[in-house]
Amino acid sequence: WGKEGHFMVCKIAEQYLTENTSRVVKELLPESAGGELAEVCSWADKVRFRMRWTSPLHYVNTPGVCTFKYSRDCFNSQGVKDMCVVGAINNYTAQLQSYGDSSTAYDLTQSLMFLAHFVGDVHQPLHAGFKDDEGGNTIVVHWYRRKTNLHHVWDVNMIETAMSDYYNKDLNVMIDSILKKIDQKEWSDEVNKWETCRRKTSTCATNYATESTSIACEYAYKDVEQDSVLTDEYFDSRLPVLEKRIAQGGVRLAAILNGLFDSSFSDS
Ligand code: ADE
Ligand code: ZN
Numbered sequence: 001w002g003k004e005g006h007f008m009v010c011k012i013a014e015q016y017l018t019e020n021t022s023r024v025v026k027e028l029l030p031e032s033a034g035g036e037l038a039e040v041c042s043w044a045d046k047v048r049f050r051m052r053w054t055s056p057l058h059y060v061n062t063p064g065v066c067t068f069k070y071s072r073d074c075f076n077s078q079g080v081k082d083m084c085v086v087g088a089i090n091n092y093t094a095q096l097q098s099y100g101d102s103s104t105a106y107d108l109t110q111s112l113m114f115l116a117h118f119v120g121d122v123h124q125p126l127h128a129g130f131k132d133d134e135g136g137n138t139i140v141v142h143w144y145r146r147k148t149n150l151h152h153v154w155d156v157n158m159i160e161t162a163m164s165d166y167y168n169k170d171l172n173v174m175i176d177s178i179l180k181k182i183d184q185k186e187w188s189d190e191v192n193k194w195e196t197c198r199r200k201t202s203t204c205a206t207n208y209a210t211e212s213t214s215i216a217c218e219y220a221y222k223d224v225e226q227d228s229v230l231t232d233e234y235f236d237s238r239l240p241v242l243e244k245r246i247a248q249g250g251v252r253l254a255a256i257l258n259g260l261f262d263s264s265f266s267d268s
């Protein structure tokens with residue numbers, strides 16, 4: 001996602017943190033955050049070029065298939081295993097488990113900022129897309145009259161268009177609308193399932209990527225080719241999917257943080 005997408009995921013997550021979790025999160029945040037997780041949710045994008053090894057941690061690619069498989073797909077360009085968005089979520093979650101150990105070797109402020117960002121990214125369907133087109137980055141399309149690429153349509157353009165068409169150009173109005181859908185009948189029946197995951201053979205983050213790859217095929221890539229012109233038909237059918245992914249990212253980020261920092265959640 002772009003800045004707006006990440007801001008929404010973290011702002012939604014903040015609403016679902018328990019008091020205990022919220023206290024720990026505020027303690028770990030850098031001064032510059034002003035006590036707001038959402039303020040630092042794009043930090044990982046800012047350091048992407050300074051810390052070049054982190055660049056592959058924003059996504060994962062499949063070899064042109066609609067299913068994700070960790071052992072096959074999670075590695076960086078040098079073939080180092082676990083260097084993808086799913087491995088990164090597992091890694092930074094594990095690092096944050098050392099919170100409270102006075103001897104922890106990790107900078108948990110950075111771990112938190114990475115985790116919050118990557119949980120957002122793994123919910124962007126094209127961050128678990130195909131290798132050949134770099135998650136839609138090489139698919140040139142027109143978004144209405146503007147030339148862009150399919151990846152950018154999902155990271156940024158659809159959110160911009162939604163804001164100006166439906167949300168009075170105000171990100172907070174869009175966030176409030178998504179929060180309402182989480183609490184009201186729109187999605188409320190499913191929210192419990194979003195929060196818990198059946199991790200028999202894999203981690204929760206693997207499930208999120210599996211969902212993203214499947215949605216990439218069913219919605220993001222569907223009926224799109226090089227030089228496609230995408231307009232109302234694409235926007236109207238895909239925006240609900242995008243909004244649900246933002247909601248799931250926020251709810252799950254909160255669940256992960258509550259599991260880490262609030263002892264009453266210790267076994268989820
Ligand atoms: N950003 C840069 N490369 C990417 C890729 N291959 N897939 C998704 N997002 C990316
Ligand atoms: Zn992206």
Ligand code: ZN
Binds near residue numbers: 001044121
């Ligand atoms: Zn990113």
